[in-house]
Amino acid sequence: MSDGVEWGVHVCVLLAGLPEDAALPAGKLAEYHGVPAAYLAKHLQALAGAGVLQTVKGARGGYRLARPAAQITVLDVVEAIDGDESAFRCGEIRRRGPMAMPAREYTKPCGIHQAFMRADEAWRSELALSTIADLLVGVLSDVPRPTLEKGARWLQESAR
Amino acid sequence: MSDGVEWGVHVCVLLAGLPEDAALPAGKLAEYHGVPAAYLAKHLQALAGAGVLQTVKGARGGYRLARPAAQITVLDVVEAIDGDESAFRCGEIRRRGPMAMPAREYTKPCGIHQAFMRADEAWRSELALSTIADLLVGVLSDVPRPTLEKGARWLQESAR
Numbered sequence: 001m002s003d004g005v006e007w008g009v010h011v012c013v014l015l016a017g018l019p020e021d022a023a024l025p026a027g028k029l030a031e032y033h034g035v036p037a038a039y040l041a042k043h044l045q046a047l048a049g050a051g052v053l054q055t056v057k058g059a060r061g062g063y064r065l066a067r068p069a070a071q072i073t074v075l076d077v078v079e080a081i082d083g084d085e086s087a088f089r090c091g092e093i094r095r096r097g098p099m100a101m102p103a104r105e106y107t108k109p110c111g112i113h114q115a116f117m118r119a120d121e122a123w124r125s126e127l128a129l130s131t132i133a134d135l136l137v138g139v140l141s142d143v144p145r146p147t148l149e150k151g152a153r154w155l156q157e158s159a160r
Numbered sequence: 161m162s163d164g165v166e167w168g169v170h171v172c173v174l175l176a177g178l179p180e181d182a183a184l185p186a187g188k189l190a191e192y193h194g195v196p197a198a199y200l201a202k203h204l205q206a207l208a209g210a211g212v213l214q215t216v217k218g219a220r221g222g223y224r225l226a227r228p229a230a231q232i233t234v235l236d237v238v239e240a241i242d243g244d245e246s247a248f249r250c251g252e253i254r255r256r257g258p259m260a261m262p263a264r265e266y267t268k269p270c271g272i273h274q275a276f277m278r279a280d281e282a283w284r285s286e287l288a289l290s291t292i293a294d295l296l297v298g299v300l301s302d303v304p305r306p307t308l309e310k311g312a313r314w315l316q317e318s319a320r
Contacts, residue, residue: 006248006253013272033253089161094170098310112173112234115234134271148259150259154259
Protein backbone atom coordinates (compact mmCIF):
# COMPACT_ATOMS: atom_id res chain seq x y z
CA MET A 1 0.00 0.00 0.00
CA SER A 2 1.31 3.45 -0.85
CA ASP A 3 2.04 6.17 1.72
CA GLY A 4 -0.55 8.16 -0.18
CA VAL A 5 -3.34 6.17 1.45
CA GLU A 6 -2.41 7.37 4.93
CA TRP A 7 -2.06 10.92 3.65
CA GLY A 8 -5.34 10.74 1.77
CA VAL A 9 -7.33 9.60 4.79
CA HIS A 10 -5.76 12.29 6.98
CA VAL A 11 -6.56 14.93 4.37
CA CYS A 12 -10.20 13.84 4.24
CA VAL A 13 -10.52 13.92 8.03
CA LEU A 14 -9.04 17.43 8.10
CA LEU A 15 -11.34 18.62 5.32
CA ALA A 16 -14.29 17.12 7.21
CA GLY A 17 -13.55 19.63 9.96
CA LEU A 18 -13.79 22.65 7.65
CA PRO A 19 -16.84 24.90 7.68
CA GLU A 20 -19.20 24.13 4.80
CA ASP A 21 -18.14 25.74 1.50
CA ALA A 22 -14.61 26.39 2.73
CA ALA A 23 -11.70 24.81 0.85
CA LEU A 24 -8.00 24.31 1.53
CA PRO A 25 -5.36 24.71 -1.17
CA ALA A 26 -3.05 21.75 -1.86
CA GLY A 27 -0.03 23.62 -0.46
CA LYS A 28 -1.77 24.14 2.89
CA LEU A 29 -2.79 20.46 3.05
CA ALA A 30 0.84 19.47 2.50
CA GLU A 31 2.02 21.96 5.11
CA TYR A 32 -0.51 20.76 7.67
CA HIS A 33 0.51 17.13 7.27
CA GLY A 34 4.23 17.78 6.81
CA VAL A 35 4.37 15.79 3.58
CA PRO A 36 5.99 16.63 0.21
CA ALA A 37 3.62 18.88 -1.76
CA ALA A 38 4.39 17.34 -5.15
CA TYR A 39 3.57 13.80 -4.02
CA LEU A 40 0.48 14.86 -2.13
CA ALA A 41 -0.77 16.78 -5.19
CA LYS A 42 -0.80 13.56 -7.18
CA HIS A 43 -2.94 11.84 -4.55
CA LEU A 44 -5.28 14.81 -4.21
CA GLN A 45 -5.88 14.65 -7.95
CA ALA A 46 -6.64 10.93 -7.67
CA LEU A 47 -9.13 11.63 -4.87
CA ALA A 48 -10.78 14.34 -6.95
CA GLY A 49 -10.84 12.03 -9.98
CA ALA A 50 -12.62 9.39 -7.91
CA GLY A 51 -15.22 11.88 -6.68
CA VAL A 52 -14.04 11.86 -3.06
CA LEU A 53 -12.72 15.44 -3.17
CA GLN A 54 -13.92 18.42 -5.15
CA THR A 55 -11.78 21.25 -6.47
CA VAL A 56 -12.99 24.76 -5.95
CA LYS A 57 -11.64 27.25 -8.51
CA GLY A 58 -10.71 30.85 -7.91
CA ALA A 59 -8.94 32.98 -5.31
CA ARG A 60 -10.70 31.16 -2.45
CA GLY A 61 -10.19 27.83 -4.18
CA GLY A 62 -8.66 24.54 -3.12
CA TYR A 63 -9.96 21.14 -2.11
CA ARG A 64 -13.01 20.16 -0.11
CA LEU A 65 -14.95 16.93 0.37
CA ALA A 66 -17.18 16.13 -2.59
CA ARG A 67 -19.92 14.73 -0.33
CA PRO A 68 -20.75 14.53 3.38
CA ALA A 69 -18.03 12.87 5.48
CA ALA A 70 -20.48 10.20 6.64
CA GLN A 71 -20.78 9.10 3.00
CA ILE A 72 -17.05 8.69 2.41
CA THR A 73 -15.50 5.46 3.66
CA VAL A 74 -11.86 4.64 4.23
CA LEU A 75 -12.26 2.13 1.40
CA ASP A 76 -13.27 4.94 -0.97
CA VAL A 77 -9.97 6.67 -0.21
CA VAL A 78 -7.94 3.46 -0.55
CA GLU A 79 -9.49 2.63 -3.91
CA ALA A 80 -9.12 6.19 -5.20
CA ILE A 81 -5.40 6.12 -4.46
CA ASP A 82 -4.31 2.50 -4.74
CA GLY A 83 -7.03 1.06 -6.98
CA ASP A 84 -9.01 -2.05 -6.24
CA GLU A 85 -6.38 -4.67 -7.02
CA SER A 86 -5.72 -7.27 -4.38
CA ALA A 87 -2.34 -7.26 -2.63
CA PHE A 88 -2.01 -10.87 -3.74
CA ARG A 89 -0.57 -11.10 -7.22
CA CYS A 90 -1.52 -14.36 -8.85
CA GLY A 91 1.23 -15.41 -11.24
CA GLU A 92 -0.80 -18.43 -12.40
CA ILE A 93 2.20 -20.63 -11.72
CA ARG A 94 -0.11 -23.65 -11.88
CA ARG A 95 0.19 -23.25 -15.67
CA ARG A 96 3.89 -24.07 -15.57
CA GLY A 97 5.76 -27.29 -15.00
CA PRO A 98 4.75 -30.91 -15.56
CA MET A 99 1.06 -30.49 -14.69
CA ALA A 100 0.53 -27.57 -17.12
CA MET A 101 -2.59 -27.85 -19.26
CA PRO A 102 -3.74 -26.02 -22.40
CA ALA A 103 -4.94 -22.48 -21.51
CA ARG A 104 -8.61 -23.33 -22.27
CA GLU A 105 -8.65 -25.81 -19.38
CA TYR A 106 -8.21 -23.03 -16.81
CA THR A 107 -11.79 -21.91 -16.50
CA LYS A 108 -11.72 -20.60 -12.92
CA PRO A 109 -9.20 -19.18 -10.45
CA CYS A 110 -7.42 -21.88 -8.47
CA GLY A 111 -8.27 -22.44 -4.81
CA ILE A 112 -5.22 -20.49 -3.67
CA HIS A 113 -6.24 -17.46 -5.67
CA GLN A 114 -9.80 -17.81 -4.34
CA ALA A 115 -8.61 -17.90 -0.73
CA PHE A 116 -6.76 -14.62 -1.27
CA MET A 117 -9.76 -13.09 -3.05
CA ARG A 118 -11.94 -13.90 -0.02
CA ALA A 119 -9.36 -12.35 2.29
CA ASP A 120 -9.18 -9.26 0.11
CA GLU A 121 -12.98 -8.94 0.26
CA ALA A 122 -12.87 -9.23 4.05
CA TRP A 123 -10.23 -6.48 4.16
CA ARG A 124 -12.27 -4.17 1.92
CA SER A 125 -15.53 -4.87 3.77
CA GLU A 126 -13.89 -3.88 7.03
CA LEU A 127 -12.53 -0.63 5.53
CA ALA A 128 -15.97 0.12 4.11
CA LEU A 129 -17.32 0.19 7.68
CA SER A 130 -15.24 3.23 8.72
CA THR A 131 -16.37 6.60 7.44
CA ILE A 132 -14.45 9.85 7.46
CA ALA A 133 -17.14 11.20 9.81
CA ASP A 134 -16.39 8.37 12.31
CA LEU A 135 -12.70 9.23 12.17
CA LEU A 136 -13.35 12.92 12.75
CA VAL A 137 -15.43 12.07 15.83
CA GLY A 138 -12.49 9.99 17.06
CA VAL A 139 -10.02 12.85 16.58
CA LEU A 140 -12.29 15.28 18.38
CA SER A 141 -12.59 12.96 21.36
CA ASP A 142 -8.94 11.78 21.45
CA VAL A 143 -6.98 14.97 20.87
CA PRO A 144 -6.56 17.30 23.86
CA ARG A 145 -8.51 20.54 23.73
CA PRO A 146 -5.57 22.97 23.47
CA THR A 147 -4.24 21.06 20.47
CA LEU A 148 -7.65 21.09 18.81
CA GLU A 149 -7.83 24.85 19.38
CA LYS A 150 -4.40 25.31 17.84
CA GLY A 151 -5.56 23.29 14.84
CA ALA A 152 -8.77 25.28 14.57
CA ARG A 153 -6.82 28.57 14.54
CA TRP A 154 -4.53 27.25 11.83
CA LEU A 155 -7.53 26.13 9.78
CA GLN A 156 -9.21 29.51 10.16
CA GLU A 157 -6.12 31.31 8.89
CA SER A 158 -5.57 28.83 6.05
CA ALA A 159 -9.04 28.02 4.74
CA ARG A 160 -10.40 30.10 1.96
CA MET B 161 2.87 -9.12 -0.93
CA SER B 162 5.83 -10.98 -2.38
CA ASP B 163 5.59 -13.53 -5.21
CA GLY B 164 7.03 -15.94 -2.68
CA VAL B 165 3.65 -16.23 -0.97
CA GLU B 166 2.01 -17.70 -4.07
CA TRP B 167 4.98 -20.02 -4.57
CA GLY B 168 5.00 -21.06 -0.93
CA VAL B 169 1.33 -22.01 -0.88
CA HIS B 170 1.68 -23.99 -4.12
CA VAL B 171 4.72 -25.79 -2.70
CA CYS B 172 2.80 -26.76 0.43
CA VAL B 173 -0.16 -28.06 -1.58
CA LEU B 174 2.19 -30.15 -3.73
CA LEU B 175 4.01 -31.52 -0.69
CA ALA B 176 0.64 -32.36 0.86
CA GLY B 177 0.16 -34.78 -2.03
CA LEU B 178 3.37 -36.70 -1.32
CA PRO B 179 3.32 -40.10 0.34
CA GLU B 180 4.14 -39.91 4.04
CA ASP B 181 7.88 -39.73 4.73
CA ALA B 182 8.70 -38.76 1.15
CA ALA B 183 10.45 -35.44 0.50
CA LEU B 184 11.16 -33.30 -2.55
CA PRO B 185 14.46 -31.49 -3.06
CA ALA B 186 14.38 -27.72 -3.58
CA GLY B 187 15.48 -28.05 -7.21
CA LYS B 188 12.52 -30.31 -8.02
CA LEU B 189 10.10 -27.93 -6.32
CA ALA B 190 11.45 -25.09 -8.46
CA GLU B 191 11.23 -27.22 -11.61
CA TYR B 192 7.66 -28.27 -10.84
CA HIS B 193 6.49 -24.69 -10.38
CA GLY B 194 8.65 -23.17 -13.11
CA VAL B 195 10.13 -20.57 -10.75
CA PRO B 196 13.77 -19.47 -10.21
CA ALA B 197 15.46 -21.98 -7.89
CA ALA B 198 17.54 -19.38 -6.02
CA TYR B 199 14.52 -17.27 -5.09
CA LEU B 200 12.41 -20.26 -4.19
CA ALA B 201 15.22 -21.60 -1.95
CA LYS B 202 15.03 -18.45 0.15
CA HIS B 203 11.30 -18.91 0.70
CA LEU B 204 11.65 -22.63 1.44
CA GLN B 205 14.15 -21.75 4.14
CA ALA B 206 11.71 -19.22 5.59
CA LEU B 207 8.96 -21.86 5.62
CA ALA B 208 11.28 -24.33 7.34
CA GLY B 209 12.35 -21.65 9.83
CA ALA B 210 8.71 -21.02 10.69
CA GLY B 211 8.02 -24.72 11.23
CA VAL B 212 5.75 -25.12 8.20
CA LEU B 213 8.23 -27.28 6.27
CA GLN B 214 10.80 -29.74 7.52
CA THR B 215 14.12 -30.54 5.89
CA VAL B 216 15.08 -34.16 5.52
CA LYS B 217 18.82 -34.74 5.34
CA GLY B 218 20.63 -37.35 3.28
CA ALA B 219 20.48 -38.88 -0.18
CA ARG B 220 16.67 -39.13 -0.05
CA GLY B 221 16.42 -35.68 1.50
CA GLY B 222 14.54 -32.56 0.63
CA TYR B 223 11.50 -30.74 1.96
CA ARG B 224 8.27 -32.10 3.35
CA LEU B 225 5.43 -30.64 5.44
CA ALA B 226 6.36 -30.32 9.10
CA ARG B 227 2.84 -31.25 10.23
CA PRO B 228 -0.41 -32.56 8.72
CA ALA B 229 -1.77 -30.40 5.89
CA ALA B 230 -5.00 -29.85 7.82
CA GLN B 231 -2.95 -28.09 10.49
CA ILE B 232 -1.23 -25.65 8.15
CA THR B 233 -3.23 -22.59 7.12
CA VAL B 234 -2.63 -20.19 4.26
CA LEU B 235 -1.96 -17.58 6.94
CA ASP B 236 0.90 -19.72 8.32
CA VAL B 237 2.53 -19.62 4.89
CA VAL B 238 1.93 -15.88 4.44
CA GLU B 239 3.42 -15.07 7.84
CA ALA B 240 6.40 -17.39 7.32
CA ILE B 241 7.28 -15.60 4.09
CA ASP B 242 6.03 -12.04 4.45
CA GLY B 243 5.90 -11.67 8.22
CA ASP B 244 2.94 -10.37 10.17
CA GLU B 245 3.22 -6.70 9.37
CA SER B 246 0.13 -4.98 8.03
CA ALA B 247 0.18 -3.73 4.45
CA PHE B 248 -0.71 -0.32 5.88
CA ARG B 249 2.35 1.59 6.89
CA CYS B 250 1.52 4.19 9.50
CA GLY B 251 3.89 7.13 9.12
CA GLU B 252 2.39 8.84 12.20
CA ILE B 253 1.93 11.99 10.15
CA ARG B 254 -0.43 13.25 12.85
CA ARG B 255 2.76 14.15 14.73
CA ARG B 256 3.74 16.72 12.12
CA GLY B 257 2.38 20.14 11.28
CA PRO B 258 0.54 22.70 13.40
CA MET B 259 -1.35 20.18 15.55
CA ALA B 260 1.76 18.24 16.56
CA MET B 261 2.01 17.43 20.28
CA PRO B 262 4.89 16.23 22.48
CA ALA B 263 5.58 12.51 21.84
CA ARG B 264 4.27 11.49 25.30
CA GLU B 265 0.78 12.66 24.35
CA TYR B 266 0.43 9.93 21.70
CA THR B 267 -0.63 7.07 23.91
CA LYS B 268 -2.65 5.05 21.38
CA PRO B 269 -2.79 4.52 17.61
CA CYS B 270 -5.00 7.06 15.86
CA GLY B 271 -8.40 6.06 14.51
CA ILE B 272 -7.04 5.76 10.97
CA HIS B 273 -4.35 3.33 12.05
CA GLN B 274 -6.95 1.40 14.07
CA ALA B 275 -9.27 1.08 11.05
CA PHE B 276 -6.43 -0.45 9.05
CA MET B 277 -5.49 -2.75 11.93
CA ARG B 278 -9.06 -4.07 12.03
CA ALA B 279 -8.99 -4.63 8.26
CA ASP B 280 -5.67 -6.42 8.56
CA GLU B 281 -7.12 -8.69 11.24
CA ALA B 282 -10.11 -9.48 9.01
CA TRP B 283 -7.69 -10.35 6.17
CA ARG B 284 -5.63 -12.64 8.38
CA SER B 285 -8.68 -14.28 9.96
CA GLU B 286 -9.98 -15.16 6.52
CA LEU B 287 -6.62 -16.67 5.47
CA ALA B 288 -6.53 -18.65 8.70
CA LEU B 289 -9.73 -20.41 7.59
CA SER B 290 -8.11 -22.08 4.55
CA THR B 291 -5.84 -25.02 5.23
CA ILE B 292 -3.40 -26.67 2.86
CA ALA B 293 -5.56 -29.81 3.13
CA ASP B 294 -8.61 -27.83 1.88
CA LEU B 295 -6.59 -26.57 -1.06
CA LEU B 296 -5.37 -30.06 -1.96
CA VAL B 297 -8.96 -31.31 -1.96
CA GLY B 298 -9.79 -28.44 -4.31
CA VAL B 299 -6.97 -29.34 -6.71
CA LEU B 300 -7.97 -33.00 -6.73
CA SER B 301 -11.55 -32.12 -7.61
CA ASP B 302 -10.79 -29.29 -10.10
CA VAL B 303 -7.91 -30.68 -12.13
CA PRO B 304 -8.78 -33.20 -14.89
CA ARG B 305 -7.80 -36.80 -14.21
CA PRO B 306 -5.15 -37.16 -16.97
CA THR B 307 -3.35 -34.08 -15.67
CA LEU B 308 -3.44 -35.42 -12.11
CA GLU B 309 -1.98 -38.70 -13.36
CA LYS B 310 0.80 -36.84 -15.18
CA GLY B 311 1.55 -34.98 -11.97
CA ALA B 312 1.51 -38.16 -9.93
CA ARG B 313 4.03 -39.82 -12.30
CA TRP B 314 6.31 -36.78 -12.07
CA LEU B 315 6.06 -36.86 -8.27
CA GLN B 316 6.87 -40.57 -8.15
CA GLU B 317 9.99 -40.06 -10.24
CA SER B 318 11.07 -36.96 -8.32
CA ALA B 319 10.26 -37.74 -4.70
CA ARG B 320 12.92 -39.31 -2.59
